[in-house]
Amino acid sequence: MNHRGGWALIKSTWLSWLQHRSFFFVLAFGWMIPPLIYLFVWSTAAGGQTIGGLTRGEFVAYYLALILVNQLTYAQTNWTVGDLIRVGSINTLLLRPLSPIYHTLSAEAAGKVVYMIFVLPVAALLALLLRPELELTWPNALAFIPALALAWALRFLWGYWLALLAFWAARADGLLALQDSLVFLLGGQVAPILLLPGLMQAAAVILPFRYMVGFPVEVLTGQLQGANLWLGFAWQTGWLLAALILFAVLWRLGLKHYKAVGG
Amino acid sequence: MRYIRLIGQFMRASALGELAYRVNFWLSLLHSLLNLGTGVLGVVVLFGQVDSVRGWDMAQTLTLLGVYLVVGALQALFIAPSLDALAGMEGEIHNGQFDFTLLRPVDAQFLASFRYWRPLALLDLALGLVVLAVALIRLGQTVSLTHLVTFLLMLSAGVLVLYAILLAFTALVFWHPGFFFTWVFNGLFQLARYPVDLYPGWLRLVLTWVVPVGIMTTAPAQALTGALSPGMLAASLALALAFLAGASALFRVGLRQYASVSS
Numbered sequence: 001m002n003h004r005g006g007w008a009l010i011k012s013t014w015l016s017w018l019q020h021r022s023f024f025f026v027l028a029f030g031w032m033i034p035p036l037i038y039l040f041v042w043s044t045a046a047g048g049q050t051i052g053g054l055t056r057g058e059f060v061a062y063y064l065a066l067i068l069v070n071q072l073t074y075a076q077t078n079w080t081v082g083d084l085i086r087v088g089s090i091n092t093l094l095l096r097p098l099s100p101i102y103h104t105l106s107a108e109a110a111g112k113v114v115y116m117i118f119v120l121p122v123a124a125l126l127a128l129l130l131r132p133e134l135e136l137t138w139p140n141a142l143a144f145i146p147a148l149a150l151a152w153a154l155r156f157l158w159g160y161w162l163a164l165l166a167f168w169a170a171r172a173d174g175l176l177a178l179q180d181s182l183v184f185l186l187g188g189q190v191a192p193i194l195l196l197p198g199l200m201q202a203a204a205v206i207l208p209f210r211y212m213v214g215f216p217v218e219v220l221t222g223q224l225q226g227a228n229l230w231l232g233f234a235w236q237t238g239w240l241l242a243a244l245i246l247f248a249v250l251w252r253l254g255l256k257h258y259k260a261v262g263g
Numbered sequence: 264m265r266y267i268r269l270i271g272q273f274m275r276a277s278a279l280g281e282l283a284y285r286v287n288f289w290l291s292l293l294h295s296l297l298n299l300g301t302g303v304l305g306v307v308v309l310f311g312q313v314d315s316v317r318g319w320d321m322a323q324t325l326t327l328l329g330v331y332l333v334v335g336a337l338q339a340l341f342i343a344p345s346l347d348a349l350a351g352m353e354g355e356i357h358n359g360q361f362d363f364t365l366l367r368p369v370d371a372q373f374l375a376s377f378r379y380w381r382p383l384a385l386l387d388l389a390l391g392l393v394v395l396a397v398a399l400i401r402l403g404q405t406v407s408l409t410h411l412v413t414f415l416l417m418l419s420a421g422v423l424v425l426y427a428i429l430l431a432f433t434a435l436v437f438w439h440p441g442f443f444f445t446w447v448f449n450g451l452f453q454l455a456r457y458p459v460d461l462y463p464g465w466l467r468l469v470l471t472w473v474v475p476v477g478i479m480t481t482a483p484a485q486a487l488t489g490a491l492s493p494g495m496l497a498a499s500l501a502l503a504l505a506f507l508a509g510a511s512a513l514f515r516v517g518l519r520q521y522a523s524v525s526s
Contacts, residue, residue: 032450041309177294
């Protein structure tokens with residue numbers, strides 16, 4: 001593997017994206033709105049009381065953390081992978097003396113930096129305005145870091161294997177949109193998992209989508225204790241391994257199946 | 264008369280263009296259903312926890328969701344595709360094609376607003392009407408004729424305001440090409456999924472009078488449930504006309520600002 005070349009690519013992508021930052025700021029703004037809506041809806045609904053044990057301020061804290069986690073784990077590059085395959089421009093990447101994964105990773109790294117420059121100040125401003133309540137303990141904060149890293153890896157690889165289906169079907173966009181909707185419903189965005197009705201909650205615990213966004217936020221805000229915390233990590237690691245295997249298998253089979261068109 | 268005939272021709276040409284892609288139809292259907300599903304489930308989850316929020320119960324909130332889907336569908340039917348072709352990514356203002364549009368012997372604002380149609384948005388329109396019908400049945404009360412007439416008036420006012428804002432945001436591109444003003448609005452428009460009463464005071468004021476997404480969905484829904492004051496009706500209609508006049512003026516000034524980029 002050519003790591004030096006990879007690093008150079010990451011740096012150049014990052015600098016070029018910063019050049020066009022207003023475009024990415026607009027995108028980040030759009031992605032922030034759905035969790036923000038539910039922040040307002042739930043904190044207004046809670047009012048002076050609690051819903052499912054959460055107070056108004058705790059809803060604010062939950063959703064502010066979710067806005068950040070959602071932005072950090074959202075793998076926008078998955079959409080481009082499908083396009084690269086469909087249009088044939090992946091040829092150029094395959095010919096480089098550099099694993100194509102670097103191309104994706106460079107866009108990921110660049111994206112995270114540019115989006116955070118926008119999202120962090122906005123989230124800080126909202127925190128000043130909306131007075132979140134968060135009792136941050138050391139164990140929660142420490143457990144949050146691996147939960148977040150695993151969530152990023154899971155969301156990235158899960159979307160990547162879906163996008164690789166473009167090797168066979170012409171487009172994988174429909175599946176990616178479906179994934180986004182499921183993350184929205186079962187990943188803790190429409191409501192914290194513990195507020196979902198029975199069947200949806202059971203589905204959320206078993207399926208991978210909660211472990212892409214909601215789980216790290218629950219860890220940070222202290223909604224998970226003892227056994228539930230470890231169980232969550234177990235599910236998250238399990239799904240990550242599944243995603244890794246699916247990705248590796250599909251990448252190999254896909255490349256064999258792939259016949260270049262244009263480029 | 265000539266203009267109505269032209270609109271008919273534009274619709275026909277757009278429909279023919281879209282019929283060529285069959286897979287696209289299924290993808291659009293999937294997107295429409297996902298949009299519907301996430302919207303309805305969001306309301307169901309919320310009212311699984313509380314009976315009413317700030318005077319809005321489940322049936323009323325579903326009515327509002329129906330209005331949101333209908334207004335969104337109308338936007339996607341012709342406003343968004345036409346204005347996007349002008350100021351969106353690779354739009355005509357960007358690549359200089361706009362010169363040829365201006366040369367045509369038809370009013371520029373008319374062409375910019377009605378040229379492209381997206382017949383697949385009729386799917387969303389149908390789904391929105393279904394949600395609206397179900398919500399009205401749940402409301403239980405027989406909706407009086409006055410309610411229905413006020414609703415249609417408010418809906419027209421809402422769509423006019425939506426059109427005016429998008430036109431104004433499009434016109435801004437004449438001064439600042441390359442910035443996607445309409446995307447910013449699309450982000451804000453998502454806030455119309457829920458009644459503006461659910462947002463904090465400062466945001467409610469902004470959403471009623473500055474970027475009045477409240478007039479697009481909250482007010483028509485209130486008209487249907489009979490919770491709209493006559494003063495609000497008059498104010499909304501006046502605001503719609505003012506926005507329309509302002510946006511058209513801005514567009515005309517913008518046109519003068521436009522300096523071709525091609526040859």
